[in-house]
Amino acid sequence: MDDRDWLILQTLYHEKNITKAAKELYISQPALTNRLQQIEKEFGVQIVNRGRRGVQFTPQGEYLAKSAHEILLSIRKIKENVRNMENYVTGTLRIGVTNFFAYHKLPELLKLFKDQYPNIEFKISTGFSGDIANLVSNDDIHIGFVRGDYGWKEKKHLLFEEKICIVSKEKIDIERLPQLPRIDYRTDHLLKTLVDHWWGENYSKPPLISIEVDKAETCKEMVINGLGYAILPSMILDDIDGLYKSEIRTKNNEAILRKTWMFYHEESLKLSMVKAFVTFIENIDFYSINKRK
Template sequence: MEDRDWRILQVLYEQKNITKTAQALFISQPALTARLRYIEEYFGVKIVYRTSKGVHFTPQGEYVAKAASEMLLNLRNIREKVTDMNSTVAGTLRLGASSYFTMYMLPRLLTFFKKEYPHVEYKVTTTWSRDIFNLVHNQDIHVGFVSSDYGWQGAQHMLFEEPICIASTDAIDLDQLPRLPRINYQSDALIKALVDKWWRENFSEPPTISMEVDKLSTCKEMVVNGLGYGIMPSMIVKNNENIHKTILTDKEGRPLLRRTWMLYHEDMLEMNVVSAFVRFVREMDFPNVIFSRK
């Protein structure tokens, strides 16, 4: 059995479709079918059978397919350990980050790290913070960057905290806020809950949503162009002098804060590349370096 055979089983079990699996793995359907025949010959059992409704796994095939993820993880760990026996900081660093972090911080962070460790390569997964949490927990990635506190029990380091603000091109009278056009964007569930709680504590009527967009960056551009106000992390508009920023505060006058964390497993530090990266990030004056104009 080759690595690709375990990967075929993993993807086919997810897709339950020969065509979609072949497309996902960038191989032809005949080549995929041939590898399936080889796998069945290798184990001496029928793995799958095909019907008009797609691919179905036999009990033996389902057992083997479920073992595929564990086999691939073990193989990857073996390769990483072998590579790490060399004292050189090299290899592939598997990172996960939210869209916000990936767009505004990660490129510059990796540029700085690459200057120190030019032999490191990267595999980056961008998704919601809650999903990054799970990826770190399952060791699918080495290090994760999240913008909410999900109660991580492993090693972590807070990179920075930033107030949440109302951003607009004109100064805003908060009493008029429910009647002003607001631009909404898809955000992390915990941050959304924090903002919604603030709204309920301050207003008895709902906001006037004039526009729904997919990303924070899109919301920012709409705000910059005067199409409404947005409620967002203040750092994204920190250097924009044409944007008015009103910090949200709780009943005690304390600012509502969004905290960004680096998460990882302590035992991952046994790998040179992970240890070097974590140490590099921990020693960095993170927000000032990343958001500096230079």
């Protein structure tokens, strides 16, 4: 078996569907089925059962599929270490970022880094902060940019802090928030817990959620169009003028802050491309980095 075969097992185990796995792997369904049959022949066992509900892995197949992640990770590290023996910084840097970071910060950062290290390529994963923290922890990525601490015990570097704001098109009476329409959005559980705790300290009634959307950017656009108020981190509002903003504070009148970190493993610094990128990030003023207008 080669690394492509292990990738087939990993993808099929995740998708549980031949058609979806073939699409994910950019191969035809017959080609995937044929390769799967060859893998079964090589090991002398049946790997999957096909039924109306999709693909079900046999015990042997499940063992092989779960081994695929470890094997692919080992192959990737071997390739990275071989490239690392060269005298210049090269390779594919795997980075995980939140949607906010991907939209507002990452493009300019990658351009600046690429100017210094033209032989570096990037593989970017996006998602909620908790998902990115897990990707770093599992060595699926080299570096993660995460909003919130997530109990990370390895190397980390504080990038910036944001205040959390009530934002609306027109000035509103903060005391009347429970009676006013609120636009909510999907976010990571740490920010949701932080906002919910603040709300519970200040109001005896739940918020009046009039609109729910999937992303903070969509939520912001709803506020701009006067459809309600929202509670958002401050940096997402930096490129917008004419909105009323009010920081939320603790009972002791302290600003509630959301921190963004760079997470990575100390072991990964042995790779020249990771070390170069970490050093580069540590010297960036993130408050001056914004998405292009």
